[in-house]
Amino acid sequence: RILQALLGLGAGFYIGILGIASTLMIITILYLFFSLDMLKANGTAKALIFFNNLIAFANYAYQGSIDYTIAALITPPIMVGSWLGARTAVSLGPEKLKIVFVIIAVITAIRILFQMF
Structure with a gap:
């Protein structure tokens, strides 16, 4: 339980700071x-x-750090995309989803590394 709480605290802290690849993490x-x-x-x-x-x-x-005009414009298509993505994930099932996850995780890691340098 302590390890799980520490993992949650660390993940929450990271997401609050950057949020980059937070879902993957x-x-x-x-x-x-x-x-x-x-x-x-x-x-x-x-x-x-x-x-x-x-x-x-x-x-x-x-803090006033949100552009509500852009958020209002982009939110509806993001919601539709999220709905479609969730339906696709369910239809793929756990094993195929694992393959997709690994591919996306590798691509994300490579992008982050290239952005660092």
């Missing part, structure tokens, strides 16, 4: 340390990040 933690299959790890990560994002949103809103 949360899914990895849930898969490796909580023994969830890839589909449950993905769904659980979405629930966790939803609440985490509410807290981060409140902080950024309080």
